[in-house]
Ligand SMILES: C[C@@](CO)(OP(=O)(O)O)[C@H](O)COP(=O)(O)OP(=O)(O)OC[C@H]1O[C@@H](n2ccc(N)nc2=O)[C@H](O)[C@@H]1O
């Protein structure tokens with residue numbers, strides 16, 4: 615259904631806010647500014663939230679939200695779509711307006727960066743709608759002010775991410791992009807700040823993202839244990855994914871509670887999704903694939 619302000623309008627445009635997955639997430643230290651220094655391989659799913667927008671003349675940003683996870687999310691000034699739009703308006707120094715519909719397909723506060731991806735997709739959407747070019751460095755600064763994960767979500771391609779999320783390097787891993795991927799969330803929202811606060815401050819060593827094999831064998835998510843302490847059901851999700859046939863890797867993403875599993879074949883993915891839906895009908899399950907460039 616179109617946004618009320620978009621009815622009959624031909625030039626509404628769409629951006630997808632692709633779900634982010636941390637294939638591995640090594641926490642190396644706690645910085646003096648309170649953030650943690652990370653080493654993480656970010657990949658993106660081929661699916662996510664959907665943003666549809668149309669330029670308006672009155673300078674206002676008008677946001678409406680629908681979709682399966684829309685009900686729990688306010689459309690007020692704290693919404694990351696609104697924050698991104700305001701940040702871009704003030705950067706441009708002009709009050710251009712837009713009517714935006716966010717279709718919230720991703721669970722909120724779930725370690726797959728839905729809010730961060732929405733913020734980044736809003737920047738892309740409005741730059742297209744308002745026909746403005748923003749220098750890459752300026753865009754990265756705007757994005758980081760909105761959240762540590764937002765810079766990586768701007769390009770939404772496989773990247774090695776370090777620092778608190780500001781250092782990005784495009785990083786190819788043979789055999790990774792295109793792999794079938796299952797995302798599973800048990801329906802509990804987890805606060806990123808509380809999970810980081812539970813990290814035991816043990817540096818378990820650097821990330822080796824040189825091959826898929828290294829990522830599987832020696833890659834870790836150092837936030838799994840603190841997240842399980844906050845939400846014990848995450849251990850059940852991991853156990854359920856590890857039990858599926860043909861699984862290459864099962865791990866938690868970000869600060870949780872969403873976990874992911876990678877498979878070699880579409881059949882293995884479909885069978886695993888069916889098995890999880892059958893045994894845990896209340897869990898959210900998304901069948902997708904790691905997005906390429
Ligand atoms: C853990 C990660 C891994 O990709 O993903 P999510 O679980 O959010 O998806 C990210 O680092 C989350 O990034 P993001 O969700 O943008 O976090 P921010 O809004 O910047 O920060 C929220 C809070 O998390 C903590 N934080 C975040 C990032 C970081 N490198 N160190 C931290 O300690 C801080 O307590 C901060 O106040």
Ligand SMILES: Nc1ncnc2c1ncn2[C@@H]1O[C@H](COP(=O)(O)OP(=O)(O)O)[C@@H](O)[C@H]1O
Pocket residue numbers: 687692693694695721722723724725726727728729730731732804806868869870
């Ligand atoms: N558009 C949005 N989508 C999701 N969460 C949002 C949005 N705007 C603001 N938030 C807030 O941002 C926080 C982080 O959300 P999200 O990015 O989905 O999770 P995570 O950082 O764990 O991946 C949530 O607590 C939520 O209230």
